[in-house]
Amino acid sequence: NAGVTQTPKFRILKIGQSMTLQCAQDMNHNYMYWYRQDPGMGLKLIYYSVGAGITDKGEVPNGYNVSRSTTEDFPLRLELAAPSQTSVYFCASTDRGNTGELFFGEGSRLTVL
Amino acid sequence: KNQVEQSPQSLIILEGKNCTLQCNYTVSPFSNLRWYKQDTGRGPVSLTIMTFSENTKSNGRYTATLDADTKQSSLHITASQLSDSASYICVVIPYGGSQGNLIFGKGTKLSVKP
Numbered sequence: 001n002a003g004v005t006q007t008p009k010f011r012i013l014k015i016g017q018s019m020t021l022q023c024a025q026d027m028n029h030n031y032m033y034w035y036r037q038d039p040g041m042g043l044k045l046i047y048y049s050v051g052a053g054i055t056d057k058g059e060v061p062n063g064y065n066v067s068r069s070t071t072e073d074f075p076l077r078l079e080l081a082a083p084s085q086t087s088v089y090f091c092a093s094t095d096r097g098n099t100g101e102l103f104f105g106e107g108s109r110l111t112v113l
Numbered sequence: 114k115n116q117v118e119q120s121p122q123s124l125i126i127l128e129g130k131n132c133t134l135q136c137n138y139t140v141s142p143f144s145n146l147r148w149y150k151q152d153t154g155r156g157p158v159s160l161t162i163m164t165f166s167e168n169t170k171s172n173g174r175y176t177a178t179l180d181a182d183t184k185q186s187s188l189h190i191t192a193s194q195l196s197d198s199a200s201y202i203c204v205v206i207p208y209g210g211s212q213g214n215l216i217f218g219k220g221t222k223l224s225v226k227p
Contacts, residue, residue: 004156033213042117042202042217043157050212058213090156098206098213099144104156 002026006091006105013081013112021076021108023091029103031094032074033058034066036087037107043090049074050097081112115140117205117218125224130193134221136186136203147204148177148188151220157202160188165208193225 007022025032030051035043045058049068063085065077074093078085089108094100117138126132138146145164149157161170161177163186169178174191190197200220207216 031212040219042219043215044217045213045215048213056212092156092213098210098215101159101162102147102157102215104158106156107154 004091004093004103004105006089006108008108009106010109011111013078013110015081015083015112017081018077018079019081019110021078021089021091021110023074023076023105024072025074025091025093025103026072027093027095027103028071029093029095030071031097031100032068033092033102034064034074034076035090035092036060037090038087046076046089078110081110083112086110086112115205115207115216117203117216119201119203119218119221121221122219123222123224125226126193128193128195128225128227132190132193132223134188134190134201134203134223136188136218138184138186138203138205138216140205140207140216141184142208144206144208146177146179146186147206147215148175148186149202149204151200151202153199160201190223193223195225195227198223198225 004025033048034046047066049055091105120135148160151157176189202220203218205216
């Protein structure tokens, strides 16, 4: 019963470095999302995907990129990390878009120094 | 602007007591309203999902209510347990909104003390 798996759980980056947050789900869900959660704030949508090969921007996409080559995987790429990208990142998936139950991963805590 | 406001920001109660968390929203129209529980350092987990036509939904000791006329929802926790210590997040999904564009509240942090 893995559900949604995110790696790494913690990471410290220097300004200007790049990295990829990995997300995999084993529920055969078509819909996958990346959110960020800043202290004291509600989750914000970064990118989403409605199926393999299809991705689109959410509310706060600047500084990020995604790809969806398979149904299972939805990696989030951070290019040229900035302190403003310090946050907790959550990947989520569902089988029925906005009407379906959303399953979240455990989160990836990223600090940019 | 679509917003979800939760109160109180934080709450401390004794084990065994009941409590009620509030959620006010301006999202209109909306398709469904959800409550999530988020343990410290973990991802949110769904507690209840209510459509705009539902008034109440229960999940064990958790009962959510919805008043679409006043745009208010509440989450009532009965006979609290130490494991209820967590943040509780109210989420409203706009009707016809773009995928994943859920409106998240900032959450209420609940601490249950022995």
